[in-house]
Amino acid sequence: MQKYTCTSCSYIYNPFIWEEDIIPGTDFETLAEDWVCPHCGDIKESFIEAPTHIQEASSINMITEEELSHIPFYKEQWDQIIVHIGSPDTPHEIEENHFIEYIGLFETDGEIIDMCTLPEESVIFFENPWLEDYEVRLSCNIHGVWRGIKI
Ligand SMILES: [Zn+2]
Numbered sequence: 100m101q102k103y104t105c106t107s108c109s110y111i112y113n114p115f116i117w118e119e120d121i122i123p124g125t126d127f128e129t130l131a132e133d134w135v136c137p138h139c140g141d142i143k144e145s146f147i148e149a150p151t152h153i154q155e156a157s158s159i160n161m162i163t164e165e166e167l168s169h170i171p172f173y174k175e176q177w178d179q180i181i182v183h184i185g186s187p188d189t190p191h192e193i194e195e196n197h198f199i200e201y202i203g204l205f206e207t208d209g210e211i212i213d214m215c216t217l218p219e220e221s222v223i224f225f226e227n228p229w230l231e232d233y234e235v236r237l238s239c240n241i242h243g244v245w246r247g248i249k250i
């Protein structure tokens with residue numbers, strides 16, 4: 100799900116974070132037209148799509164622990180794609196203030212194929228889209244979006 104930013108005050112609407120009266124997972128597009136920025140009170144039209152910067156792991160031999168806990172390692176197993184959030188030794192924490200927003204399969208142009216929001220397990224299963232090219236991405240509310248590595 101896309102994040103939006105207020106052009107007046109830089110507040111970021113994050114659909115995965117609980118705001119007053121708004122249930123986590125509410126898409127920006129579906130917010131009421133009279134919804135206003137909770138920070139500065141500007142109107143909904145003042146928001147633009149927040150840019151997504153996708154991070155890559157450094158060379159696999161010198162990967163840091165923080166990176167390890169954010170990289171979705173994935174493999175294809177016949178009609179399934181099995182995604183491990185981080186390595187078993189360095190799982191990502193699930194805390195009130197630090198959590199995984201989503202794990203998703205994306206086409207290379209960024210279109211969503213399938214997505215699991217707010218995963219509670221460290222292993223996620225997707226249906227294999229049988230595509231030549233696709234990406235697995237993970238989004239942490241603090242550390243941003245990470246591209247997966249196929250194992
Ligand atoms: Zn604002």
Ligand SMILES: [Zn+2]
Pocket residue numbers: 169191197198239240241242
């Ligand atoms: Zn994180």
